[in-house]
Amino acid sequence: MKIKHHPRKLLTKALLIGFMLVAIAPCTTAMTAGEAAKALPDKIDVFRAKGPAQMPLRGIFELATPDEFGAISQASRSYQDAANAGFGIELVKTNSESGAYSLLTRLRSSSEDISLGGVGTASIISANQVEFYKGDNFVRIWAEERTNSNHEQLLRLARSFAESLSSADNDLPVLVKHLPNWQAMVNRAAYSMSLESLKSIVPNQQILLDSISFEGDTEAVAAYYGSAQLVIVEFNTPQLAGDNDRRVTAKIQELRSAGQPIPSAYRRVGNYSVFVFNATDEKTANQLIDQVKYEQVVQWLGDNPHWYEKALREWTQTSAGVLVAVLESSGLALVSCLAIGGAIGALLFRRRRALQRQAALYSDAGGMVRLNLDEITGAPGSDRLLTNGKARFTSIKKKRDPN
Numbered sequence: 291m292k293i294k295h296h297p298r299k300l301l302t303k304a305l306l307i308g309f310m311l312v313a314i315a316p317c318t319t320a321m322t323a324g325e326a327a328k329a330l331p332d333k334i335d336v337f338r339a340k341g342p343a344q345m346p347l348r349g350i351f352e353l354a355t356p357d358e359f360g361a362i363s364q365a366s367r368s369y370q371d372a373a374n375a376g377f378g379i380e381l382v383k384t385n386s387e388s389g390a391y392s393l394l395t396r397l398r399s400s401s402e403d404i405s406l407g408g409v410g411t412a413s414i415i416s417a418n419q420v421e422f423y424k425g426d427n428f429v430r431i432w433a434e435e436r437t438n439s440n441h442e443q444l445l446r447l448a449r450s451f452a453e454s455l456s457s458a459d460n461d462l463p464v465l466v467k468h469l470p471n472w473q474a475m476v477n478r479a480a481y482s483m484s485l486e487s488l489k490s491i492v493p494n495q496q497i498l499l500d501s502i503s504f505e506g507d508t509e510a511v512a513a514y515y516g517s518a519q520l521v522i523v524e525f526n527t528p529q530l531a532g533d534n535d536r537r538v539t540a541k542i543q544e545l546r547s548a549g550q551p552i553p554s555a556y557r558r559v560g561n562y563s564v565f566v567f568n569a570t571d572e573k574t575a576n577q578l579i580d581q582v583k584y585e586q587v588v589q590w591l592g593d594n595p596h597w598y599e600k601a602l603r604e605w606t607q608t609s610a611g612v613l614v615a616v617l618e619s620s621g622l623a624l625v626s627c628l629a630i631g632g633a634i635g636a637l638l639f640r641r642r643r644a645l646q647r648q649a650a651l652y653s654d655a656g657g658m659v660r661l662n663l664d665e666i667t668g669a670p671g672s673d674r675l676l677t678n679g680k681a682r683f684t685s686i687k688k689k690r691d692p693n
Contacts, residue, residue, distance in 0.1 A: 321345075321356055326365035326381045329427065335450040337369040337377065349380050350430060354396055356382075358487040359428075360389035371443050376434035379451065383426060388463045388509055390423040392481040396490070397421060397430075403477040409445070410452040411460050412476075417441060420448040425457035465511050465524050468562075470581035475513040482510040492521060492567065494551060501541040502563070506530050518554065518569035520578055522562050531561040538563060560584025 327343035343365045350364070363383040370376050384390045394412060398404060398421075402414050409415065410429070413422035418441070419432040431448045433440040462476065469475050482488040485504050489496050491512050502508075502523060508530070510523040525531040535558040545552045555566045555575030564582050569575035 321361060321364050323363065323365035325363035326383045327363075327367075329381055329383070329455065330365060330367040330379060331454070334369065334447060334454070337371050337447050337450075340368040340370055340376070343367040346380060350382055350393070350397065350428070354393075354490075355486070358484045359393045359396070360385040360483060361393070369447065371447075373439075375440050375443060377440075377444065377447055378432050378434065379447075380430045382428040384428065385426065386483075387423075387426050387457070387459070388481065389483050390426050390428040391463055391466075392483045392487065393428045394421060394423045395479060395481045396487065398480075404479075406462070406476065409448045410455070411457065412462065413448075415445070415448075418444070420444060422448065422452060424452055424455045424460065427455050429455075463509065463511075465509055465522060468522060468582060468585070469511060469513050469520070470515070470578065475515075479511055479513045482512070488512075488521075488523075492519065492565075495553075495567065497550065498538070498541055498545060498552070501537040502534055503530070503537075515578060516570075518575060518578060519567045520582075521565040521567070522582060523565075525561045525563070528561060531558065531563065534563055555579055 323343060323345035330339070330343045332339045344367070345364060346366045349366060351361070356362075356364075359382075361382050361384050364381070366378060366380040368376060368378050382390070382393065384393065391412065394404065394414065398414055402416065404412050404414055406412050408422075409420055410422035410424035413420060418436045419430065421428075421430045423429070429448075429451065431444060431451070433444045463481065466472055466476060466479055466481065469479060472479075480491045482491055483504075485499065485502060488502070488504075488510050489499055491510075492499060506526045508523065508525055510521060512519060512521045514520075523534070525534060538556065542552050542556060553565045553567050553575075554569035555572055555578075557564050557576075557579050559579070559582050562582065562584050564579050566575035566578050569578070
C-alpha cells in the first residue's frame with residue numbers, strides 16, 4: 291500500500307525541521323571544556339591537581355559573552371601545593387591573541403593596571419589573584435586563602451603555568467602600539483573585538499557606534515588622555531574603511547542636526563577610523579588625532595611577483611653597504627698608519643738631534659768625540675791655536691826679525 295503525502299504537510303514538516311536545526315545550531319557551537327582542559331596538566335611545578343578539569347558554570351563570562359572575544363573553549367581545575375594550600379586556575383581559549391588580550395582589558399577594574407612581562411605577555415596582579423594572557427590563552431589564577439605565603443605561591447604557580455603556554459609572537463596587538471605615547475597608555479588601554487565590547491568601552495555613543503561594522507576581523511583600541519577618550523578602529527581593507535567612514539560621517543551629520551551628542555573630532559587615517567570623545571575643545575581633539583600614524587603593510591597571499599626586483603634591490607643595498615664599510619675601514623687604517631708613523635718619526639728625529647747637541651758639548655772634531663786613552667796622541671800645538679790679535683802679531687814679527 292502506498293502512502294500519499296499532501297504537499298502542504300510536506301512543507302510544514304520541512305519548516306519544522308528547519309526551525310529545529312536553527313534551534314540546535316547554537317548548542318552545537320557553544321563552548322566546551324575540551325581544548326582548554328588539555329592545557330591544564332596534572333602537575334605544574336610543585337602543584338598537583340586535586341581533581342579533573344571541568345567546565346565552569348559561568349566563571350569569567352558572568353558580565354560578558356564569549357562571542358565578544360572569540361572564545362572557543364573554557365575549563366577550570368583545582369590545585370594544591372606541598373603544604374596543601376589550595377589554588378584554582380580558569381583558562382579560556384580564544385580564536386586569536388587579540389581576543390585573549392581583549393578579555394584581559396575587559397576584566398580589568400578601574401583601580402587595576404596592566405603590566406607587561408610580569409606574568410605571560412601582559413598581566414593584572416592583585417593580592418589574591420593573577421590574570422594574564424599569553425598567545426590565544428586568557429588565564430585567571432586565585433588562592434583559596436589569602437596569606438603572604440600563599441601570595442608567593444600564587445605568583446610561582448602563575449609564572450610556571452605561563453611558561454608552559456605557547457605563543458607565536460608573545461607581544462601586544464600592533465594596534466595598541468599606534469596609540470599616542472602607548473608605553474604610558476598600555477596599562478589603562480581597552481581592546482575590543484566586537485561592536486558590543488566597543489559599546490561597553492565608550493559610554494553614551496551607542497547610536498553613533500551602531501554605524502560601524504565589525505565584519506572582516508575589525509578591531510578597536512581606546513585610551514583616556516585626561517578627560518578625552520581616544521578610540522581607534524582598524525579595518526583590514528581600504529574598502530571596509532571607506533564604507534565605514536561614509537556611514538560614520540553621515541551619522542555624525544545626522545546627530546549634529548538632531549542636537550545629539552557627537553565626537554569632539556573624527557577623522558579617517560588610512561584604514562583607521564579615529565574618534566575623540568569629551569575633549570575640552572576641537573583643537574585639542576584634532577591635535578590628539580594628529581599623533582595617530584597609520585603604517586601600511588602589504589602582504590602577498592601567494593608568491594610575490596616582484597621577487598626579482600626585491601632581491602636585486604636588497605643585493606645592491608647590501609653590496610653598497612659592504613663597499614662603503616670597506617672604504618671607511620681602509621681610510622681609517624691609512625690615516626691611523628700615517629699618524630702613528632709620523633709620531634714615531636718625529637720622536638726619532640728629536641732624539642737624534644738631542645744626541646747631536648749633547649755630543650757637540652764634548653767634541654772638537656765636528657761632533658765626533660776623541661778620547662786620548664792610550665796617551666799616544668800628542669797634545670795640540672799651541673802655535674796653531676788662535677789667540678788675541680796682539681799676541682799673534684808679536685809672534686809673526688819675531689819670526690821675521692830674529693834680532
